[in-house]
Amino acid sequence: MTNSNSKSLLLSIFKKKWLWSYLGVAVIFGILTQVSANPMEILSASMISASFFILVGIGQMLVITTGPGNIDLSVPYVISFVGATACAIMGASNMNLPHGVVLGLLLGAAIGAFNFALIRFILMPPMIATLASSLIVSSLNIYFFRALLILPPSGLMWWVNRRLFGAPVLFLLVVLLAGITQVVLTRTKYGRFIHAIGQNIKAAWLSGINVNLYKLISYMLSSMFAGLTGILLAAYIGGATVDMGSEYMLNSVAVVVLGGSSIAGGDSNSVGIVGASILLYMIVNLLNTLRLEAGWRYVITGLVIVAIIFISGDRMRRRG
Amino acid sequence: MGQSGESKLLNLSAIMEPLAPMIALLLVVIPIALKNPRAVNSYRSLNILLIMATPIIFATMAQMMAMSIGEIDFSLGNLISLVTCIVGTVIPQNFPLGMLLLAGIIAIYVVIGAFLHLKKLPSIIVTIGMSFVWLGIAVIIQPRPGGTVPAGLAALMQYKPPFIPFPIVIAVVTGLAGYALMSKTYFGILCRGVGGNVKSIEQAGHSVLKVRILVFASVGFLAILSGAALSGITTSADSLVAKNYTLLAVSGVILGGGSFSGGKVSAPGAVMGALTMHLVNYLLMSYKLPTDWQAGAQGATILLVLFLVSMFQRSQKIYYV
Numbered sequence: 044m045t046n047s048n049s050k051s052l053l054l055s056i057f058k059k060k061w062l063w064s065y066l067g068v069a070v071i072f073g074i075l076t077q078v079s080a081n082p083m084e085i086l087s088a089s090m091i092s093a094s095f096f097i098l099v100g101i102g103q104m105l106v107i108t109t110g111p112g113n114i115d116l117s118v119p120y121v122i123s124f125v126g127a128t129a130c131a132i133m134g135a136s137n138m139n140l141p142h143g144v145v146l147g148l149l150l151g152a153a154i155g156a157f158n159f160a161l162i163r164f165i166l167m168p169p170m171i172a173t174l175a176s177s178l179i180v181s182s183l184n185i186y187f188f189r190a191l192l193i194l195p196p197s198g199l200m201w202w203v204n205r206r207l208f209g210a211p212v213l214f215l216l217v218v219l220l221a222g223i224t225q226v227v228l229t230r231t232k233y234g235r236f237i238h239a240i241g242q243n244i245k246a247a248w249l250s251g252i253n254v255n256l257y258k259l260i261s262y263m264l265s266s267m268f269a270g271l272t273g274i275l276l277a278a279y280i281g282g283a284t285v286d287m288g289s290e291y292m293l294n295s296v297a298v299v300v301l302g303g304s305s306i307a308g309g310d311s312n313s314v315g316i317v318g319a320s321i322l323l324y325m326i327v328n329l330l331n332t333l334r335l336e337a338g339w340r341y342v343i344t345g346l347v348i349v350a351i352i353f354i355s356g357d358r359m360r361r362r363g
Numbered sequence: 364m365g366q367s368g369e370s371k372l373l374n375l376s377a378i379m380e381p382l383a384p385m386i387a388l389l390l391v392v393i394p395i396a397l398k399n400p401r402a403v404n405s406y407r408s409l410n411i412l413l414i415m416a417t418p419i420i421f422a423t424m425a426q427m428m429a430m431s432i433g434e435i436d437f438s439l440g441n442l443i444s445l446v447t448c449i450v451g452t453v454i455p456q457n458f459p460l461g462m463l464l465l466a467g468i469i470a471i472y473v474v475i476g477a478f479l480h481l482k483k484l485p486s487i488i489v490t491i492g493m494s495f496v497w498l499g500i501a502v503i504i505q506p507r508p509g510g511t512v513p514a515g516l517a518a519l520m521q522y523k524p525p526f527i528p529f530p531i532v533i534a535v536v537t538g539l540a541g542y543a544l545m546s547k548t549y550f551g552i553l554c555r556g557v558g559g560n561v562k563s564i565e566q567a568g569h570s571v572l573k574v575r576i577l578v579f580a581s582v583g584f585l586a587i588l589s590g591a592a593l594s595g596i597t598t599s600a601d602s603l604v605a606k607n608y609t610l611l612a613v614s615g616v617i618l619g620g621g622s623f624s625g626g627k628v629s630a631p632g633a634v635m636g637a638l639t640m641h642l643v644n645y646l647l648m649s650y651k652l653p654t655d656w657q658a659g660a661q662g663a664t665i666l667l668v669l670f671l672v673s674m675f676q677r678s679q680k681i682y683y684v
Contacts, residue, residue, distance in 0.1 A: 112623060114487075116610070161666065163684050166673045168623045170435075174610050175662040175669075182659025189655065244683060254683040293437065293491045300488045307485065338506070341499030348492030352484060 433625025446590020541630025558625025
């Protein structure tokens with residue numbers, strides 16, 4: 044009896060969609076221990092870089108959850124624009140840190156609300172709505188902050204690089220946030236409702252869920268997470284630049300799907316995003332250790348994404 | 364999405380929809396012509412104005428093929444950049460290898476089409492993965508812009524047919540060929556059928572697998588045309604040159620009246636959409652606006668056109684999207 048119970052427990056763990064990304068991390072770590080003198084150092088470095096992917100990925104996941112076609116392509120420009128604006132407000136002064144962060148997040152929320160307004164009132168497909176608004180945001184960004192490196196306050200720079208017992212503090216906090224998001228997704232009204240909306244929007248609407256409100260919240264949260272990423276990223280790389288967000292568009296979607304959430308929505312988790320984000324950076328760092336050229340790093344990253352989708356494919360089927 | 368709004372439209376919107384891409388294009392062309400008549404009144408200036416539109420038109424056609432069956436290709440821009448690297452770097456040194464690589468791209472697209480169908484995977488995430496692969500191969504071939512594009516190709520892109528500038532000839536021929544393919548052939552009808560209702564096509568005894576494979580092969584082929592045209596114009600190989608083309612092409616298809624859910628495409632509309640996206644830049648230039656606003660103007664154009672189209676779709680109350 045106990046045996047069969049533990050067996051079914053084991054089976055149920057293997058059915059978890061987020062597991063694949065962690066298996067990937069374990070495999071890469073195994074290889075690292077063979078080829079690198081200090082694999083723990085590489086793991087730690089991967090964690091801090093992954094923190095930014097996780098943050099953006101959580102926001103992207105909230106949007107993707109709300110159903111087929113919902114995606115936020117504006118994240119790269121929101122990262123750059125909010126990061127630069129917040130840093131400009133803070134003016135490299137620790138005193139202004141709270142103002143910068145709060146105003147940055149409000150700016151993010153406003154962009155998210157604008158995105159959803161386009162979807163709701165102009166009936167634009169989300170991909171095009173977020174693209175069009177991000178083109179405008181990118182122009183604002185270039186206009187205001189062209190060729191500038193806007194320095195963040197020293198306190199923020201010190202804080203994002205801090206470590207606790209060897210582990211990056213930023214990463215620990217981001218993982219905590221991912222855990223909270225997981226609880227929000229599974230145990231709160233908001234989380235259950237966006238899943239319901241993602242699974243069948245008509246049924247959700249007929250059952251009295253304020254569909255538009257919850258979608259609006261998701262789009263606003265996505266831009267706020269992107270904005271927060273922008274502020275922290277600016278502090279991490281030592282200054283906000285115009286194109287610092289550019290690699291986040293495809294990667295933010297990639298970590299969500301590699302983490303086991305359905306791209307068609309209605310079936311999401313944030314635990315997998317952590318594993319998927321670490322995995323993507325571990326691959327890059329492994330290939331760096333092997334001294335492969337940049338080109339091969341891209342090729343192998345892409346092939347790993349396709350391979351994981353292939354292996355776990357039956358679980359992320361689109362509907363219809 | 365606009366579930367109830369799309370089924371019953373006012374007659375006005377039935378007229379408006381095919382006209383919208385044309386109106387959008389005119390909204391961009393007329394101000395350019397008013398401000399700077401010399402930009403559009405001679406053969407030579409039209410050629411200069413439109414030459415860079417050719418690769419965008421092919422890219423938009425590629426994206427339109429994918430979108431006709433309800434798929435999307437997020438790797439298109441990186442793939443087109445890769446093609447410029449193959450054409451500008453590999454082909455001059457090793458012609459058979461270059462051709463083999465180009466054939467390999469189509470072969471990979473055939474595999475992707477089959478793979479998406481058999482594993483029932485969403486194209487968006489598979490093509491995101493592939494976009495890293497294309498970028499990587501392009502960087503391996505040509506780490507920084509350079510290369511020597513075959514003289515014949517460069518000369519072809521400089522070709523001056525009598526009376527009508529070459530880019531216009533390409534635009535018209537592509538639009539008409541696309542229209543014939545998608546609206547007048549059995550294959551085109553099957554594509555739109557797959558985009559509209561896969562089950563009905565399956566139950567009618569057609570192989571959806573075959574349609575997907577053919578569509579993806581044609582996406583690869585059109586991407587190669589786009590990359591070849593682009594390298595012929597710029598006469599260089601550059602692994603990042605076309606990275607904006609993915610979304611530029613999606614915008615062109617949507618401006619042209621296509622839809623994301625598939626089944627609804629217009630090749631002439633998509634060509635006009637591509638031209639509109641291309642000409643927005645010249646609009647800014649002719650009014651001496653800073654090029655900082657280039658992307659913003661493209662975004663604003665998309666918003667404006669879709670806003671106008673949506674005005675005519677308001678016949679029914681929409682409760683949620």
